[in-house]
Structures are given as structure tokens and as C-alpha cells.
Amino acid sequence: GAGVSQSPRYKVTKRGQDVALRCDPISGHVSLYWYRQALGQGPEFLTYFNYEAQQDKSGLPNDRFSAERPEGSISTLTIQRTEQRDSAMYRCASSLVQPAGELFFGEGSRLTVL
Amino acid sequence: AQKITQTQPGMFVQEKEAVTLDCTYDTSDQSYGLFWYKQPSSGEMIFLIYQGSYDEQNATEGRYSLNFQKARKSANLVISASQLGDSAMYFCAMREGEKAAGNKLTFGGGTRVLVKP
Numbered sequence: 001g002a003g004v005s006q007s008p009r010y011k012v013t014k015r016g017q018d019v020a021l022r023c024d025p026i027s028g029h030v031s032l033y034w035y036r037q038a039l040g041q042g043p044e045f046l047t048y049f050n051y052e053a054q055q056d057k058s059g060l061p062n063d064r065f066s067a068e069r070p071e072g073s074i075s076t077l078t079i080q081r082t083e084q085r086d087s088a089m090y091r092c093a094s095s096l097v098q099p100a101g102e103l104f105f106g107e108g109s110r111l112t113v114l
Numbered sequence: 115a116q117k118i119t120q121t122q123p124g125m126f127v128q129e130k131e132a133v134t135l136d137c138t139y140d141t142s143d144q145s146y147g148l149f150w151y152k153q154p155s156s157g158e159m160i161f162l163i164y165q166g167s168y169d170e171q172n173a174t175e176g177r178y179s180l181n182f183q184k185a186r187k188s189a190n191l192v193i194s195a196s197q198l199g200d201s202a203m204y205f206c207a208m209r210e211g212e213k214a215a216g217n218k219l220t221f222g223g224g225t226r227v228l229v230k231p
Contacts, residue, residue, distance in 0.1 A: 031217060042118075042205050042221030043159070056218060091159065095217045102149065103217055105159035 002026075004106035006092050012112045013082055021077045021109045023092030032075050033093040033103060034067055043091055049075060082113045117141065118206055118222035126228050127196045134181070135191040135225045137206035143167075147209040148189040149219060150180065154202040162204075165189060193227075201229045 005024040013019050025032045030051050035043035045059040051072040060066070064082075069075040079086055089110050093103040119138045127133040139148065150162040165173045165180045173180045181190040193200055203226050207219040 033218070040224075042207075042224050043219075045218055045220065048218055089157070093159075102161040102164060103159075103219060104161070105151075107158060 004092055004094050004104055006090075006106040006109050008109055009107065010110050010112075012114065014114050015083060016081055018078065018080045019082055019111060021079075021090050021092075021111070023075045023077070023106060025073065025075070025092070025094030026104055029094035029096055029104070030072065031095045032069060033095070034075070034077050035091045035093065035105075037089045037091055037108070039089075046077070079111075082111075084113050087111055087113045116222075117210075117220045118208055120206055120222035120225050122225045123223075124226040124228070126230055127193075127200075129198060129229055129231050130195055132192060132194045133196055133200075133227060135193070135204050135206075135227070137189045137191065137222060139187050139189060139206075139208050141187075141208065141210050143210045145211060147217075148180070148182070149207040149209070150178070150189075150191045151205045151207060151221075152200075152202045153205065153224070154199075159205075163191070196229045198229050198231060201227060203227075 007022045033048040034046040037043045047057040047067050049069040052069050064080045067077045089108045091108045093105045095103050117140050146167045148165045152160040163173050163175045163178045163180050165182045172182050177194045179192045203224045205224045206222040209217050209219050
């Protein structure tokens with residue numbers, strides 16, 4: 001597609017429910033990143049993939065968070081047993097691997113956990 | 115220690131004047147990259163400018179320039195001839211390590227700029 005596409009744009013869920021956030025990167029971009037942004041703060045790295053391989057998951061807060069990119073294109077970030085502190089904007093970004101240039105961000109998925 | 119520090123939480127600038135947004139960084143890597151992003155109230159993240167640690171000249175992109183002072187570990191963004199549309203949050207970010215290692219960025223806390231007519 002023309003840009004990074006994320007869905008859903010808004011998600012309201014009850015505490016304890018699982019949520020899945022989807023990211024479709026720019027065509028041809030093999031690197032895909034997940035970030036979380038709290039209101040009024042800068043994005044915080046969660047994890048990233050080159051093709052289908054998860055290269056770094058050091059930013060995932062705990063084992064309730066997981067991500068996959070099984071075919072090297074679309075990625076899903078899953079949060080199990082959501083908690084109120086998980087409420088944030090979840091942003092996906094993609095970039096070329098070589099040369100590693102700017103990150104192109106999607107519009108984000110705003111998650112609210114009640 | 116913070117890897118990226120933006121000490122100005124908010125600032126006003128008069129339309130048509132220049133503004134400098136401060137950014138200092140902390141890394142022990144010899145190879146790294148510095149980025150600036152703009153986030154307007156709509157929430158999108160817009161790439162503005164990039165500076166590589168080995169680049170000898172300061173990066174420029176239109177009205178944006180990056181004042182890179184390697185010894186001081188600072189990468190200030192200068193916006194010339196401010197426009198009302200420049201009102202936004204601005205984030206400084208750093209990639210540590212070689213370009214080939216990917217673009218895992220660490221972001222600062224941001225500076226909110228409001229341009230006055």
C-alpha cells in the first residue's frame with residue numbers, strides 16, 4: 001500500500017480481555033517496528049522484525065505482550081489479559097533494511113482498557 | 115541515564131522567526147544516527163531530517179537544519195522562517211550502531227512548539 005496501515009484505529013476493551021493489533025507495512029519494506037506512545041511522551045520501542053524474523057523484543061514490557069510476522073509482511077501485536085496500564089497509542093513503523101533510513105509510521109492504534 | 119534528552123518541554127515562537135530545539139544524546143557507539151520527527155495534533159509522525167555520526171556536514175532539508183556538535187553530543191534542530199503549520203510536537207531520536215543493524219530508535223520526550231501569528 002501507499003503507507004503503513006494499522007487496524008483498528010481505536011480499540012476499547014475491558015480489563016482481562018485479549019487484543020490483537022494489526023500492521024500492514026509499506027510494500028517492499030522488510031523491517032517492521034512496534035512502538036508504544038503514552039500521551040505527551042515520545043514513542044517507546046517494543047520490538048522489531050526483519051522479514052519474518054523477530055530481531056529484538058527487548059522492549060516488550062512483559063510476557064503478556066507478543067508479536068509475530070509469519071510471512072514477512074503483515075504483523076500482529078497481541079496483548080493478553082489486558083490491564084489499564086496497557087492503555088496507549090500503539091504505533092507500527094516500517095523501513096528499508098539497506099540502507100537503513102527513516103522510519104515510516106502508521107497512524108497508530110489507540111487502545112483504551114477500562 | 116537518558117539516551118535522548120530534550121530539555122525544552124514547550125516553547126513559543128513568532129511567525130517568520132527561527133527557532134532552535136535542543137537535543138542531547140548519550141551513546142558509547144561510534145556509529146549512530148540522529149533523527150527528528152514532527153507530530154502535529156493529528157497524531158501522525160512525520161520524518162524531518164537525519165544526521166549520521168560520520169557525516170561531516172550538518173544535514174539540511176528545506177527550512178530544517180540540524181546543528182550537529184559531536185563532541186558535545188548535541189543535535190539541535192533549527193527551523194527557519196517559522197510558519198503557523200510548524201506548531202506541533204517535535205521528537206529527537208537516535209539509532210545506535212551501524213545502519214545495517216536496523217533502525218531501532220530511542221526517542222526523547224519531545225518539545226511542543228507553538229507558532230504565534
